[in-house]
Amino acid sequence: MRGDRWEHDPRVVDDQALVVHLRDRGLVVLTGCGHAGVVNIVRHARRLTGVRQLHALLGGFHLTGPAFEPVIPPTVRALRDLAPRLVAPGHCTGWRAQHALAAAMPDAWAAGSSGTTHRLVPA
Numbered sequence: 001m002r003g004d005r006w007e008h009d010p011r012v013v014d015d016q017a018l019v020v021h022l023r024d025r026g027l028v029v030l031t032g033c034g035h036a037g038v039v040n041i042v043r044h045a046r047r048l049t050g051v052r053q054l055h056a057l058l059g060g061f062h063l064t065g066p067a068f069e070p071v072i073p074p075t076v077r078a079l080r081d082l083a084p085r086l087v088a089p090g091h092c093t094g095w096r097a098q099h100a101l102a103a104a105m106p107d108a109w110a111a112g113s114s115g116t117t118h119r120l121v122p123a
Contacts, residue, residue, distance in 0.1 A: 009036070017059070019045040024123035025085075026053030033060040033092050037071075039078040056086035056120055058112065064094025072097045076104045086120070088112040 018030040029045050031038060038061040042054055057079070063072050079087065079101065088110045089098055102109040110118070 015041070017041050017045065019049065021049055021051050022055050022120055022122055025120070026055035027051050028056045028120055029054065029058070031057070031059030031061065031090075033090075034062040037075075038062070039075055039082075042079075042082060054082045054084045056088070056118070057082075057084050058086070058088040058090070058118065060090040061093040061097060063097035064092060069094070069096055072100050076100045080104050084108055086110060086118060088116070088118060 015034070015036040016032045020028040022028050027042075027045055027049060029042055031041055034041060038057065042057065046052060046054070061075070062068060063075060075097070085108055087101055087105055087108045089101060090112055
């Protein structure tokens with residue numbers, strides 16, 4: 001995203017996410033590995049659906065390693081501003097980002113791993 005417009009990034013070859021509008025709660029976004037950037041994915045989901053509220057964000061945030069760790073602080077700030085009720089990052093989020101998210105969003109952050117179940121129900 002540059003300013004108000006999308007610009008294709010040829011380095012992002014494949015990225016998928018599942019977006020569900022949970023009645024009276026907002027969007028639930030389940031990312032794969034989040035190569036496009038988890039905040040970009042959420043913003044795109046909001047544009048596609050017209051739903052502003054983010055209820056839950058689960059999956060990979062791809063914030064591990066020296067190339068991605070510099071974007072941890074702005075990503076955490078942006079996610080905190082989006083105010084989801086649940087943030088459950090997957091393995092490719094990395095420990096530094098996990099700790100930063102847990103510290104910044106203690107009421108929303110939840111550890112996730114294979115087999116973790118989150119029950120999300122409409123209001």
